[in-house]
Amino acid sequence: MAVATVSTRMSAPAIILATAGLAAPPLAVVAPLGLAPLLSVAAVTLIVTTPKRLVADVRPLLPLAALWAALAGFAMLSADWSILPGHSLFEGARFLVIGIEGLVVLAAARSLSPRDGQSIGATVAIGATLGAGFLLLEWASGGAPVLWTHGWAGGTDINLSRYDRGVTLAVLTLWPAVSVLRRRRPLQMAVAVAVMVAAFCLSSTASLLALMAGIVAFAVSLRLPRLVAGVLAVGLVAAAVALPTVVPRYETTVHLHQAAPWIKPSGIHRLLIWRFASEHIADRPLLGWGMDASRALPGGRQDFSTMLPSLSLPTGALALPLHPHDAALQWRLELGIPGTLLCLAIAVWALYRVGWRFAAARETQAVALGWATAVLTIGLLSFGAWQAWWVSTILLTAALLTASAADAD
Numbered sequence: 001m002a003v004a005t006v007s008t009r010m011s012a013p014a015i016i017l018a019t020a021g022l023a024a025p026p027l028a029v030v031a032p033l034g035l036a037p038l039l040s041v042a043a044v045t046l047i048v049t050t051p052k053r054l055v056a057d058v059r060p061l062l063p064l065a066a067l068w069a070a071l072a073g074f075a076m077l078s079a080d081w082s083i084l085p086g087h088s089l090f091e092g093a094r095f096l097v098i099g100i101e102g103l104v105v106l107a108a109a110r111s112l113s114p115r116d117g118q119s120i121g122a123t124v125a126i127g128a129t130l131g132a133g134f135l136l137l138e139w140a141s142g143g144a145p146v147l148w149t150h151g152w153a154g155g156t157d158i159n160l161s162r163y164d165r166g167v168t169l170a171v172l173t174l175w176p177a178v179s180v181l182r183r184r185r186p187l188q189m190a191v192a193v194a195v196m197v198a199a200f201c202l203s204s205t206a207s208l209l210a211l212m213a214g215i216v217a218f219a220v221s222l223r224l225p226r227l228v229a230g231v232l233a234v235g236l237v238a239a240a241v242a243l244p245t246v247v248p249r250y251e252t253t254v255h256l257h258q259a260a261p262w263i264k265p266s267g268i269h270r271l272l273i274w275r276f277a278s279e280h281i282a283d284r285p286l287l288g289w290g291m292d293a294s295r296a297l298p299g300g301r302q303d304f305s306t307m308l309p310s311l312s313l314p315t316g317a318l319a320l321p322l323h324p325h326d327a328a329l330q331w332r333l334e335l336g337i338p339g340t341l342l343c344l345a346i347a348v349w350a351l352y353r354v355g356w357r358f359a360a361a362r363e364t365q366a367v368a369l370g371w372a373t374a375v376l377t378i379g380l381l382s383f384g385a386w387q388a389w390w391v392s393t394i395l396l397t398a399a400l401l402t403a404s405a406a407d408a409d
Helices: 012-030 032-049 051-057 059-080 085-110 114-140 144-150 160-180 185-201 205-221 225-246 250-259 265-283 327-356 362-379 388-408
Strands: none
Touching: 012 032, 012 085, 012 114, 012 160, 012 388, 032 051, 032 085, 032 160, 032 388, 051 059, 051 085, 059 085, 059 327, 085 388, 114 160, 114 185, 114 388, 160 185, 160 205, 160 362, 160 388, 185 205, 205 225, 205 362, 225 265, 225 327, 225 362, 250 265, 265 327, 327 362, 362 388
């Protein structure tokens, strides 16, 4: 008599996502710009191995696809009035491609079995631990691995900010890791502590704040998930609307620095950048300056260290170094009101799905809201909104979180 057996082998999509989840955190330490190609490889491999399955799994994501396509289309259209027309057209097209890749990995993650979700979460936990370990090794050795990798001479000064992207990946992949380790609390805590220590030792302020904010959001979401999702949505809309008008003037920032000298120079510089961006939003309030055109704004290469010598900022504190270091300001500055509305629509749709339409267990929902809080915190304090590695990071970690949630039913 034949005996039915259940295969314990991982499916092809699970293997692909598990590999990406394992590789991403260490890759972010040694070669962070490789995260965008990693998403591309994962998406192409998924399309080749499971094309029919993806078509069905992407249907619930069609609202996201429509909003993303509209935003990318408007970004490419902004080349018509951009101060960097060719660059804006290219960046808009690249944003569209990254979005398609992200939809592919998200669709694949939605279709996985609980067993596959457990396997992916375990590999993500290993990846996050490896990423934190690599970061601590760099810190403890004074950057010896990066010196060796680049062939630099011993004693070369390594700026810890070069590890910000690595810390960011460790912080964001922590959430799917803790989701799948919820039945193994000691391991869950060990991974969380490793990532927290790495963020603290590498002085990545934005990532550390994101981790703390995410933990608070997680704790509240265990009881009130809709409240947290609503606060995040309303807060983001308020930031996009009000931030350009409430950023302190240059004189106010000077007084603030004198009254609170403990604020890091990078924090003071950030406030000055935001003020400069806000003033230029007022110059083109409706349509903005064009997709990713912040790098070429008039006056952006001025040095605050000479403009405001009483602040004692280091040389090279430019008025606008490539981007405003705040997603809401960058949306308004580059894509005006239409682009900002589309960006907000994407974020609010995602928060609605997590806050009101989440099908898994409450703890997993709280993990998703903790991740969302961390993403928004970093986005409002740090990297360029359109940077390929950053957009790829958000989409990839969202897919890994979705995959790990499959084990939470």
